[in-house]
Amino acid sequence: MINAIVLIHAEARRIPETAQAVADIDGVDKVYSCAGDIDLIAIVRVRDHAKIAEVVTEGINKVDGVSRTATHIAFQSYSSADVEAGFSIGE
Template sequence: MINAIVLIDAEADRIQEAAQAVADLAGVDKVYSCAGDVDLIAVVRVRDHEQIAEVVTGGINKVDGVSRTVTHIAFRSYSSSDVDAGFSIGE
């Protein structure tokens, strides 16, 4: 499974509607509204890289209210237990 994190800028008066429309797209696992440099963050989970292009350029970028996206493809996933185990010295 390939994971991508999509940072989304949205029109201020369309954030909630854009978030729901993005969340309804196939391949989108979660959408977060957030404070900071972007309005929304979408987590995309698909089987291959071509599907990322379909979801982002063919789906998210076409949602009314979405003005810009930046996509980051994840290579590895870490959890707090993974990190703790990596720093454990025979405990």
């Protein structure tokens, strides 16, 4: 599975509707509204790189209220549980 993080700039007055429309796109796993320079963050989970392009360009970028996106493809995930498991010895 390929994961991508899509940073979304949206029209302020339409953030809730835009977030829901993005969340309804096939391939979008989650959408977070957030404070700061970015209005929404979408987590895209798909089987191949071509599908990421389709989800972003044909889906997210065409949602009313989306003004700009930046897509970042994840290579490796890390979590505190992964680090702890790597250092545990048969507990």
